[in-house]
Amino acid sequence: MSTGEALLVALAGVGAGLTGSVAGLASLISYPALLATGLPPLAANVTNTTSMLGNAVGTTIGSRRELVGQWRRLRTLMVLCGAGGSVGATLLLVTDPSVFEAVVPWLVALGALLLLLGDRLRAWSLARRREPTTASRWRGHLVVASIGVYGGYFGAGAGIIMLAALALRTTEPLAVTNAVKNVTTSTANLVAALAYMVVAPVDWAAAAALASGSLVGGWIGPQLVRVLPEKPLRIGIGLAGLGLAAYLLLA
Known part of the structure; x- marks a missing residue:
C-alpha cells in the first residue's frame, strides 16, 4: 500500500468511525x-x-457520559453478542458466504424501516406491554445473539439493526441507546477480529x-448524537440504512 492510499484509507476510517458511531453504518464507507x-x-x-476495533475504542471513550449506569445491562448484551460474533466468524471461515450475503441487504433494510417507524412501533409496544416473561426475555436475548452472528460474519449494517432492536424495547434517549449499541456490537466485532x-x-x-482514522471518527460521533435533535437524526439514520441496503443489493 502506497503512502497516498494509506492516507485515503485513514480518511475513510474517520468517516467510517463517524457514521458507525452515529448510525451503525461504518462499513458503508470503510468496506468500499x-x-x-x-x-x-x-x-x-x-x-x-x-x-x-479502533472505532470501538473511540465510541466507548466518546460515550462515557451515556454509559453511566448501563454496565449491568451491557454485561448481558455483550456476552450474547460476543457469543454470536464467534459463531459468525466461524461461519465466514468455513462456509460459502454467497447464501448468507444474499439476505444481508434485506436485514439492513428491515433495521432501517424499524427505525423509521420507531415511534409508531414503540407506541404499539407500550400499549401491549406487560410484565416481562421468561419467554419474552429469551426472545430478546435470541435477537441480540443473532445480530452478533451477523456482525461477526459480515457486519455491514449490524449497528443499525441493533439500534432498531434496542430502541423498540426502551423509551430512553437515542443517545443512550446508541451508546449501548456501539459497545454491544463492538463485542461481536472484537471476538471476530481476534479469530481473523x-x-x-x-x-x-x-x-x-483504517483503525487510526476510525478511532478519531468514533470519538467524535457520540458527541454529535448528544446535541442533534433525536427525531430528524433517527429519520436520517433510517434513510441512510435504506441507502446501504440498496448499495449492498446492487453490489
Whole structure:
C-alpha cells in the first residue's frame, strides 16, 4: 500500500468511525474503501472487521457520559453478542458466504424501516406491554445473539439493526441507546477480529490506517448524537440504512 492510499484509507476510517458511531453504518464507507485499494472481498471484509476495533475504542471513550449506569445491562448484551460474533466468524471461515450475503441487504433494510417507524412501533409496544416473561426475555436475548452472528460474519449494517432492536424495547434517549449499541456490537466485532488475526488474510497496513482514522471518527460521533435533535437524526439514520441496503443489493 502506497503512502497516498494509506492516507485515503485513514480518511475513510474517520468517516467510517463517524457514521458507525452515529448510525451503525461504518462499513458503508470503510468496506468500499478497502475494495478500492485492490483487496479481494474476503480480505477486505476481515481487514475491515479488524480495523473497526479502533472505532470501538473511540465510541466507548466518546460515550462515557451515556454509559453511566448501563454496565449491568451491557454485561448481558455483550456476552450474547460476543457469543454470536464467534459463531459468525466461524461461519465466514468455513462456509460459502454467497447464501448468507444474499439476505444481508434485506436485514439492513428491515433495521432501517424499524427505525423509521420507531415511534409508531414503540407506541404499539407500550400499549401491549406487560410484565416481562421468561419467554419474552429469551426472545430478546435470541435477537441480540443473532445480530452478533451477523456482525461477526459480515457486519455491514449490524449497528443499525441493533439500534432498531434496542430502541423498540426502551423509551430512553437515542443517545443512550446508541451508546449501548456501539459497545454491544463492538463485542461481536472484537471476538471476530481476534479469530481473523490468527487465521484470516488481514492486510495489516490497511487495517492500521483504517483503525487510526476510525478511532478519531468514533470519538467524535457520540458527541454529535448528544446535541442533534433525536427525531430528524433517527429519520436520517433510517434513510441512510435504506441507502446501504440498496448499495449492498446492487453490489
